[in-house]
Amino acid sequence: MPATSPTDQQRRRRRTNRLLALAAGATAVGALTAAAALPASAGESHQPGGHFPGRYQDVQLLSFNDLHGNLEPPSGSSGRVTELQPDGTTKTIDAGGVEYLATHLRKAREGEKYSITAAGGDMVGASPLISGLFHDEPTIEALNELDLDVTSVGNHEFDEGARELSRLQNGGCHPTDGCYTDTEFQGADFPYLAANVLDEKTKKPILKPYWVWKKKDVKVGFIGVTLEGTPDIVSADGVKGLVFKDEVETINKYAKVLQKQGVKSIVALIHEGGFPASTAYNYDCDAPGAGDGISGPIADIAKNITPQVDALVTGHTHAAYVCTIPDPSGKPRMVTSAASFGRLYTDTTLTYDRWTGDIARTAVKSANHVVTRDVPKAPDMTELIGKWNTLAAPIGNRAIGYISADIPNTGTESPMGDLIADAQLAHGKELDPRTDLALMNPGGVRAGLTYAAKGSEGDGVVTFAEGFTVQPFANTVNLQDFTGAQLIQVLKEQVSGSNAAAPKILQVSSGLTYTLDLTKTGADRVVTDSIRLNGAAIDPSATYRVATNSFLAGGGDGFPTLAQGTNDLVGSDDLTALEKYLTANSSPTTPIAPPKADRITVVR
Template sequence: MPSTPQRRRIARRLTAAAAVLAAAVGVTATALPAGASSDPARHPGRTVDVQLLSFNDFHGNLQPPQGSSGTVEEIQPDGSKKTVEAGGVEYLAQSLRTARKGHPYSVTAAAGDMVGASPLLSGLFHDEPTIEAMNKLGLDVTSVGNHEFDEGRKELTRLQNGGCHPKDGCYEDGRKFRGADFPYLTANVTDDRTGKPLLKPYSVWQRNGVKIGFIGVTLEGTPDIVNAEGIKGLKFHDEVETINKYARELDKQGVKSIVALIHEGGLPASTSYNYNCDSPGPGWGSPRSSGAETGGGISGPITEIAKNVTSRVDALVTGHTHQAYACTIPDPSGTPRTVTSAASYGKLYTDTTLTYDRRTKDIVRTSVHAPRGVNHVVNRTQPKAADMTSLIAHWNKLAAPVANRPVGRISADIAGRGANAPESPLGDVIADAQLETTKPDGKGGAQLALMNPGGIRSDLAFKASGEEGDGVVTYGEAFTVQPFTNMMNVVDLTGAQLITGLQQQVSGPNAASPKILQVSEGLTYTLDMTKTGADRVVKDSIRLNGAAIDPAKTYRVAMNEFLAGGGDGFPVFKDGGNKYVGPSDLDAFTGYLAAHSSADSPLNPPKADRITVVK
């Protein structure tokens, strides 16, 4: 209906009344800089504060993640550290809605991996439940991540545009999946044939004359960490070059305020979410809060990206490493610029204030007024968002016949994703399961098994969030640990190739951030972290069932198809010969749990003593 002077007057009165009501119930708006209006919709001043709420790597975790996957570490005022349970979309939605109160200019963005490697509640339905949840909680825009390509380009396009799954169809009669209300941005992912981005390269958020452009990219190395079938016909380009290209394009269109959503990240010097990674000194700023650890900054790929992305970009929202940080890193001109990441699984969200100048149409970025991001815990002590509770209940009802089937028993928590050591107890269980499944003659004849750590997505919690009872492992919980359902492969590798594979854990693409393979029973070796690169693997220590690995001998090695294809920076495994294809890794895992546990004799956590670490 067209606007009229009378309608606008009514709207202004309603806005004013809402402001009075908010004040009465104790809702306080963020203070605005000099020249700005407390009600910018009515009296726009020179500047206005735009609230940027962001998160990353949600991975379909609609329900609170179990075990250590669902906790964050918090530094207390006295310097001690506290573990806080966090996450779950009921609490994430509530946190974001609470944060938006009093902020007439608020935009919510994400940095990829909203789906993929998801627990069964979302994964069983090809992540349609997660897209519905993101629509409801008000996500405005996101970049893609590598996991958005787990099921291929056509499935990503379906998640964006809607429609029933091509094989499984619609999950309810008369109910068609409508797709994402928000744009997925793929600026650096192009079609081989056309050379054009797979989906939109950027999006412009607008409100009352305020315009902010968002450019979305995933890591250039995506082909190295996803199955080749999922990215067939696509090219992944340099993050910095792509962002700079589209920043120029937005600038020419008059969009001067720009945020880059980058599915690539860094490694902070502390595991605490409220750690201050801004070291005192030139270009880094100063500590922001008393009682917090200071110094150290972050390392990893995002640091070089941040230093080289054009100054036209005002803030970087990042992800992929599942770490928490809120830093300032100087842009190419030396001006401070915020770089943030909100861990993973919806355990945190970042609140960044962008001061928008209406005259220049740009974000104010000076040493005094640089945008600052702060991470907040999505705690589970707050009320749940009722619409998310209903959404979870709806999909849980559909999933229940599959999800609630018991597959085993455990005597205590078995740490996997959250384990601090290179070797995890759950990693040992999974490797043993893969070896046992593929060891018999005629089923691969495997002598050892290797498991990539990134494929272990959660712990097994003794007391899980469901109602099945303590110690019972359901199919849904097992699926959460192993959601990819990769097929098991057994290949011939020489001893020399096996040694090279172990060295590739800590060299080449994995030198800066090692990916330590989980190994089956009987394989032992020493990892000397005081050394560098491939030398960290002590070759003379590598033994199978007590015997030294013979470089000239051939061994039958079991691993999932992703690892056998050279994924995660292990190109030597692609050279394996005499391939045998077995059951899925999930079937191997659930079969092992069933065979090795019962109500009277639950599975105990293994000692995780196969890899000796020298620090």
């Protein structure tokens, strides 16, 4: 069936309806009543005579998270999902791309009289060139076309600060770069929710804390939060003047507010997530019992959020799961995440009880679905991508290097991470020949490089657009001096302190080697005696010149010792360093080979 595109009139109607729904959320009144178990006739049932709606109404909730501006199908492993087969084996499926996501969502909505589409944050930020080059205006336009109703903010919504986030919400040309087309940017048709992000001076949320969807007599409230630890993983400039509050306390606070307004059906959009025991998107994380197959921050958050909240749409960890984690009263509650990059979407059925105004949770069901590429492309998305690609082409199509095979961004130590660390070491030595090593945070490596040509550039050619996808943050490469003792402490901070529960293993430049023993706990997982630089043990009293990006140099990602460096020297941005390294070390006849990723010995 051909994909259909919304008309301008339909878009205007949607925007008006959302504004009306938002106003309704501020005026409704009522009180909380516990949901009853459903009779066999629950769903689209009607009262005798057919003149009045029935007690129960199924509401479709479609959701996704962590799109990160991936309008085009992601390449390599970033564009695949793993499916668990009945016999216990797995297979991979190519997935993602908004042309296909639009088709899948529109097909899923067919025949659904009550349908909401929501997201769990990180819609923008760390985006490929087609979006990132234009400060993510293309992604907001695509989300408008996707008929997104509401989303929480994520940490990446703050990459360019609160003022830029406000522009994405409300529209207007970029204050520095101006307008990219003849039409002024209109902003998001949907509300961004930021209940736990407060202005440091006013102590009030910088955007709306909640939003109410309403159709006829059915009302569903949404509360949106990002992780409290956002300042630890975003540049200081991005969160300047902001305060990030506890997720549970904030959601519980606004659940009471909604209850007082008569909104008893509540969904929390939380940009924080968990880690299922399997990476398969269809893994049953309720085995052997409810929520037993998932760990991480969302497990504790879900167990402490008030039972007044009926479902949680989550994100941040880029994992796929559909779990029923018990709420504080012990009642199962749906918690979902749809991986990342538009590869999956979640379809959840919320059964609304008109008598109580609440969700009958005994009837809630949910499943993740693959955004396969075997469906027709949505024509409006193809047109949108074409428009922005035309504008980006003069910059994005330029060749910056050549590779002999895929350079993946997978594993504790990834070949792509090693390549970036080597590039930053080389750039550091240009700035100061005394530079000894480079360290790269894994979260700053957004993708790998794929050997197969994405366009007409030819196999093995690395374009600027592909490099931008790998390193989109425009961090600078900074040099600092550290003692050997501090360097050892930095390596131990990968697996201790704030990184103890979810280790952040730094990608290291050539010459630095050590053993990571995962059979141990805490800082002991980094074996001190194994740390070597060019074969020599680290001398705790010696001084080492270290290259990192500006985010790490500020102590980001839970590495406070990296903020204690001395003799600072700031170089070029990290993408420039990668481009210069590829240009200097590869050619069409001598492409660069993937690093072996053998610098960290992992014991399991």
